[in-house]
Amino acid sequence: MPDNILSITDVVKRYAAHTALDQVSFEVPEGSVFGLLGPNGAGKTSLIRIINQITGPDEGIVKFRQQKLQPEHVRLMGYLPEERGLYRKMEVGEQAIYLARLKGMSRAEAVQRLKTWFGKFDITAWWRKKVDELSKGMQQKVQFIITVLHEPPLLILDEPFTGFDPINVSLIKQELLRMKNEGTTIMLSTHRMESVEELCSHIALIDKSRKVLDGPVHDIRRRYKSNIFEIRYRGHGISLANSLWGPYKLLDNNPEDDHQYARIQVSGEVKPNQLVEALIGQVELISYNEIIPSMNEVFIKVVKGEARA
Helix, strand or coil, rough: CCCCCEEEEEEEEEEEEEEEEEEEEEEEEECCCCEECCCCCCCHHHHHHHHHHCCCEEEEEEEEEEEECCHHHHHHEEEEECCCCCCCEEEEEHHHHHHHHHHCCCCCHHHHHHHHHHHHCCHHHHHHCCCCHCCHHHHHHHHHHHHHHHCCCCEEEEECCCCCHHHHHHHHHHHHHHHHHHCCEEEEECCHHHHHHHCCCCCEECCCCCCEEEEHHHHHHHHHHCCCCEEEEEECCCHHHHHHHCCCEEEEEEEECEEEEEEEECCCCHHHHHHHHHEECEEEEEEEECCCCHHHHHHHHHHHHHCCC
């Protein structure tokens, strides 16, 4: 079992009469890509600001590698806020060097790493441009580079894909996966559930200031499955329907080119192999797959369920 780079225990944050975080607890495994999810206003940004020591919790404890958060831990983190912020009248290269030195890097080391990153992102020609000469997407590339330049063990990225075209989204994802494979822990706050599916090994879902779900993505998706199987077969639809009784419910039965496909729901006490046994002899099975919900479906189901509750 990997150690936890972050341990968040019973964190509460209040602003006047509003409770932004209410007894939130979860752990972020070292070396994971961790999705911090939730609808707008759920409390995600409040928690991120506490981890970065921009604000403090009213109650509860946040630990970094088993130590209560200390000012020196900030240098071990890279934070990309949703609201980007660069000095608009400074030249891109000098600003990047200045911010790198605030994170403890020497000028020579910063210049060397910046040249590598600017080459990767094909922005070498921007070195002497002022920030306000760049488009929003260009500025976001620069700020992403500045965030990761000092190679911190923990990256916290709040909506990192906003404003990027599909090519640059793909480029950012490739770099995040490379960094993860080299040992960086990445906390990713995003509304893009396809990015969660592609990148995240673990998630925590916050809704209305409370954590409502957390754990490995694979386990969570299986936890919310509905025991629905999709089969493709050759044969008569009537024969299929006649083979299903008792614990089986035929949801769909539709023709395709040279075969049929159907969706069947099985009651919880019946094993999947028993469904196969019921079908064999009635139809010719071509494929048989259990339908596991996407993280988008889980997100909607959990948040709507909480709203009803």
